[in-house]
Amino acid sequence: MTVRTQGYLFVAITMLIWGGFTIFSRLNAGWHISAWDICALRFTIGFTVLMPILIWRRETAFLWKKEPFILGLLGGVAYCLTSYSAFHYVPAAHAAIFLNGCIPLCTAVAAYLLFKQPFDKHTWISLIIMLGAISVMSLMMYEQTHVALSIGDGLFFLSAIWWGIFTVLLKHWKLSAWQSMSGVAIWSALIYLPIYILFLPKHFQEASLMHLAIQGFFHGILVVIVATLSYVAAIERLGAFKTGSIVTLAPFMAALVAVPLLGEPLNTAMIFGLVGMGVGALQPWRWFNRKDPLQQQLNAQKKTASH
Incomplete structure (x- = not known):
């Protein structure tokens, strides 16, 4: 299997899980699993799987720095609580528009506010398209x-803000994929579970054991661990731009799948919003006159070998 083929395989795995996140999170409402409970389930499973591995590998020292704590608070606790809660109020298409569609914009704004990184022309074009799409859709x-x-x-837009800040800090601190994944999972559990156990309402008895098992495996194993590793592996083989552009399609495709699968409504306004936010997030114009980074690397290797 070539390096490029491996990259697309990892992209496919990531897309299936990211798209499934929208479907399974929306199912929580019908399966009577509250946002409080699904967060507890997700964080407990992630902690139970990853903490013993860190102890066995003697890699716990990095956990006690401020970076994993802050990332866990933002990308773990805050993001999960607001996004899971939002799925109880609106259809899956709204997640694609106000969450996944707004994440690139919120990331660019966070980079400017935190580190004075200016908007490039692509960000300005996306900003205009997104604001126009949301305005027309809302009207x-x-x-x-x-x-x-x-x-x-x-709540979805607030989730996009949390994830935008999380992404910028993650890039700035340059933690490895393993440290980022395990740090967020473990600190999310350490922060959230004591509060959940002592103060928050619990409704596990209202959901079936089968539904809890399905959601626990999907969110605690596939989303937290598998999708993170497959996404990083895809970036290493295809580059950040191509990987990010392809996997961003997943939530928009999931919104369409949710119409027949979950009986979700999809009117003209939501279709307009999906198309507009999808174009703004994907930035398809950047594909023109942009060489494949993997092909550039292969060409450079060939040139070096010939000399």
Whole structure:
């Protein structure tokens, strides 16, 4: 299997899990699994799997630095609570629009506010497209239902803010994929579980054991561990731009799948929002006149070998 083929295989794995996140998170509402409970399940399983491995490998020293704690608080606890809660209020298509569609924009804004990194022309184009899409979609929704935005949309946008800050800090601190994944999973459990056990409502008895097992495996193993490792592996083989552009399609595809699979509504306003936010997030114009980084590397190796 060639390096490029391996890269696309890892991209496919990541897309399936990221797309599944939208479907399975929306299923929580129908399966009577609250946001409090799914977070506890996710963090408990992640901690139970990863902490023994870190102890066995004697790699726990990095956990006691401020970086993993902050990343766990933002990309773990805050992100999961707001995103899982949002799925109880609005259909899956809203997640693609207000969460996944807004993450690139929130990341660019966070980079500017935290480290004064200026917007490039691609970010400005995306900003104009996204603001235009949201404005038109909100106007169309208001004309149809007299409600432009809901609490679920606000929670998704807040989730995009958390993830944007998390992404910028992750790049700035340059932690490895293993340290990032395990640090976020373990600190999420250490921060959230004591609060959950002592103060938050619990509704596990309202869900079936089978549904809890399915959600626990998907969110605690596939999302936390497998998707993180497959995404990093894809970036190493295909480059960050191509990998990021392809996997960003997953939530938008999941929103369409949710229509027949979950009986989700999809009106003209939401279709317009999906298309507009998808174009803004994917930035398809950047594919033109942009050489494949893997092919550039292979060409350089050939040139070196010939000399």
